Amino acid sequence: MQPPPVRDTVVETRGLTKRYRGGRPAVADLDLSVPRGSVFGFLGPNGSGKTTTIRMLLGLIEPSGGGVRMLGEPMPDAARRVLPRVGALIEGPALYGFLSGRDNLARFDAADPTADPRTRAARVGRALERVGLTAAAGKRARTYSLGMKQRLGLAAALLQPRDLLVLDEPTNGLDPQGMREIRALVRELADDGTTVFLSSHLLDEVEQVCTHAAVMARGRLLTQGPVAELAAGAHGRLVVTTPDSADAVRVLKEWGVTDLTVDGDRVTGEVPTVDPPDPADLNAALVRSGVRVRAFGTERVSLEDAFVALTGEGFDVAG
Amino acid sequence: MSRADLPRAGASHVEPARGEPAGGEPAGGRDVPARRPGPLWSLGLFRSELVLTFRRWRTLALLAVLAGIPLLVGIAVRIETGGDGTADGGGGEGPAFIGQITNNGLFLVFTALAATLPFFLPMTVGVVAGDAIAGEAGAGTLRYLLVAPAGRTRLLLAKFTAVVVFCLAATLTVAVSALVVGVLLFPVGEVTLLSGTTVSFAEGLVRALAIAVAVAVSLVGLAALGLFVSTLTNSGVAAMATTVGLLIAVQILGAIPQLDAVHPYLFPHHWMSFADLLRDPVYWEDLLDNLGLQGLYAAVFGTAAWARFTNRDITV
Ligand SMILES: Nc1ncnc2c1ncn2[C@@H]1O[C@H](COP(=O)(O)OP(=O)(O)O)[C@@H](O)[C@H]1O
Numbered sequence: 001m002q003p004p005p006v007r008d009t010v011v012e013t014r015g016l017t018k019r020y021r022g023g024r025p026a027v028a029d030l031d032l033s034v035p036r037g038s039v040f041g042f043l044g045p046n047g048s049g050k051t052t053t054i055r056m057l058l059g060l061i062e063p064s065g066g067g068v069r070m071l072g073e074p075m076p077d078a079a080r081r082v083l084p085r086v087g088a089l090i091e092g093p094a095l096y097g098f099l100s101g102r103d104n105l106a107r108f109d110a111a112d113p114t115a116d117p118r119t120r121a122a123r124v125g126r127a128l129e130r131v132g133l134t135a136a137a138g139k140r141a142r143t144y145s146l147g148m149k150q151r152l153g154l155a156a157a158l159l160q161p162r163d164l165l166v167l168d169e170p171t172n173g174l175d176p177q178g179m180r181e182i183r184a185l186v187r188e189l190a191d192d193g194t195t196v197f198l199s200s201h202l203l204d205e206v207e208q209v210c211t212h213a214a215v216m217a218r219g220r221l222l223t224q225g226p227v228a229e230l231a232a233g234a235h236g237r238l239v240v241t242t243p244d245s246a247d248a249v250r251v252l253k254e255w256g257v258t259d260l261t262v263d264g265d266r267v268t269g270e271v272p273t274v275d276p277p278d279p280a281d282l283n284a285a286l287v288r289s290g291v292r293v294r295a296f297g298t299e300r301v302s303l304e305d306a307f308v309a310l311t312g313e314g315f316d317v318a319g
Numbered sequence: 320m321s322r323a324d325l326p327r328a329g330a331s332h333v334e335p336a337r338g339e340p341a342g343g344e345p346a347g348g349r350d351v352p353a354r355r356p357g358p359l360w361s362l363g364l365f366r367s368e369l370v371l372t373f374r375r376w377r378t379l380a381l382l383a384v385l386a387g388i389p390l391l392v393g394i395a396v397r398i399e400t401g402g403d404g405t406a407d408g409g410g411g412e413g414p415a416f417i418g419q420i421t422n423n424g425l426f427l428v429f430t431a432l433a434a435t436l437p438f439f440l441p442m443t444v445g446v447v448a449g450d451a452i453a454g455e456a457g458a459g460t461l462r463y464l465l466v467a468p469a470g471r472t473r474l475l476l477a478k479f480t481a482v483v484v485f486c487l488a489a490t491l492t493v494a495v496s497a498l499v500v501g502v503l504l505f506p507v508g509e510v511t512l513l514s515g516t517t518v519s520f521a522e523g524l525v526r527a528l529a530i531a532v533a534v535a536v537s538l539v540g541l542a543a544l545g546l547f548v549s550t551l552t553n554s555g556v557a558a559m560a561t562t563v564g565l566l567i568a569v570q571i572l573g574a575i576p577q578l579d580a581v582h583p584y585l586f587p588h589h590w591m592s593f594a595d596l597l598r599d600p601v602y603w604e605d606l607l608d609n610l611g612l613q614g615l616y617a618a619v620f621g622t623a624a625w626a627r628f629t630n631r632d633i634t635v
């Protein structure tokens with residue numbers, strides 16, 4: 001059996017929909033496309049359908065409509081071929097509290113029929129080392145802190161070389177130190193070329209870690225694409241700091257800048273999206289007209305601004 | 320540490336060397352070669368399941384209780400008879416083995432099995448079977464087993480196998496404990512069978528083993544029923560309680576004479592048939608009826624469990 005052909009798209013959904021017990025759809029008509037090699041942020045407030053989507057990707061729940069392809073093959077039909085190449089962390093770790101960390105990993109490894117039992121101990125040892133749990137490997141998992149449990153869950157996802165890692169809110173509930181550790185680990189994995197699908201309700205997390213993102217709200221996809229482009233979609237405002245604000249407003253208006261506001265020595269405005277002027281020309285025009293410019297630039301646009309622009313509401317509003 | 324340091328298993332798992340990506344691979348991606356299952360590797364889950372079952376303190380506690388029952392019965396008989404003399408026919412449970420114990424400690428094995436089969440033994444099976452899937456669901460480990468991917472059918476088979484092995488282990492625990500207590504507290508020797516024939520102690524031991532196996536087989540129907548219940552809920556405790564509740568309900572139905580039309584279809588109906596192994600020649604009819612009935616329950620509830628589990632949304 002040849003491995004399925006290498007594709008540029010690692011996860012692809014078409015019209016994916018899930019309705020629990022007939023109610024309002026938890027996920028509606030979702031078309032996702034996760035490029036190979038990306039760190040794909042799946043962003044949305046709590047209850048927006050992230051976990052539901054991930055469960056459908058992994059074949060844990062059946063879609064009410066639409067379909068999923070992972071690694072080029074249809075899910076869940078090809079689960080036996082696809083899932084050994086996918087590592088997953090779904091809604092937090094789940095462990096056998098009475099088993100040691102090492103025995104927990106051996107248990108999950110034994111559940112994979114493509115895992116050679118002769119090399120199990122070595123695999124488990126490497127995975128423990130990778131997440132920094134070697135010293136605690138012999139302790140019962142019940143005694144682990146949440147951060148350690150999360151890392152043990154990650155170790156289970158890393159037992160084998162994977163094409164895709166699906167991580168559902170891997171930093172949820174962790175203290176800042178735990179968050180940093182997990183994010184560093186995710187970056188490391190991504191640097192090694194593994195595609196990472198990372199769900200999160202934290203904008204800054206996605207901004208820090210991800211190359212691509214999809215934004216969900218109330219079960220619907222608002223947008224997806226490279227993080228840089230998403231932020232650019234809600235383009236930043238022009239900011240000029242000058243003591244000659246009245247003159248600056250006049251000049252900028254001539255250049256087509258709209259929505260100009262003055263706040264002390266700070267003048268801000270919207271640069272036109274169609275045929276935008278070169279900021280260098282704008283600055284030169286200001287100086288030519290005798291405006292003394294202290295600072296000139298564009299406000300950095302965060303994903304949060306992009307989200308607000310998309311939904312017209314703050315990010316913390318749950319669906 | 321680099322990705323290349325990650326564990327690689329077996330010759331069939333060798334990753335392509337770095338810098339030699341699989342054909343047509345776009346930049347930024349890397350292909351992990353598909354691993355193929357070894358022919359016997361999928362048995363690993365069965366082994367893991369057995370180890371897990373017998374490492375749970377709950378399992379060990381149940382077995383300890385079962386081991387204690389023959390000890391209590393043995394001591395009670397010993398005290399009752401003052402250590403000698405013959406008590407006769409005091410046993411309310413099934414055939415009157417209890418009166419024979421003071422003559423032959425081997426009869427403690429038959430007595431203990433007859434005493435635990437109506438409730439204690441099946442209760443432990445109900446606990447283990449009920450917890451099988453529901454317990455993993457409640458703990459959340461079920462989702463990780465399924466994405467490993469254990470495969471739903473394979474996982475269910477592994478669970479059923481572990482529960483059946485537990486049936487045997489539980490029965491043998493009672494039998495072995497009873498044998499040890501019987502040998503320590505009472506004389507042993509030739510065995511007088513129910514049909515009056517006398518056989519050697521060695522043959523008595525063989526028949527005791529056969530009886531233990533027959534009792535274990537008697538529990539298979541309940542094991543399948545418990546496994547089915549276990550696929551219905553995400554709470555291990557609820558599944559255990561339901562299974563044990565069903566056991567009690569069925570035992571009560573079996574005791575109501577007006578319902579004798581349904582009695583042949585109740586899984587405990589032929590449970591006491593194991594005593595027929597103490598006849599010479601062995602009276603097979605009831606034993607085989609029991610086997611058939613347990614097989615029927617296993618088929619019906621095994622299929623129901625499979626249908627339910629393979630179609631179910633795993634939302635925990
Ligand atoms: N098992 C379930 N049964 C019914 N509704 C559910 C279930 N799981 C999730 N939901 C609902 O589906 C929606 C999406 O939930 P979820 O996918 O968990 O969101 P997220 O992971 O983004 O927080 C929510 O409104 C939630 O209440």
Ligand SMILES: [Mg+2]
Pocket residue numbers: 047050051052091168169
């Ligand atoms: Mg979630």
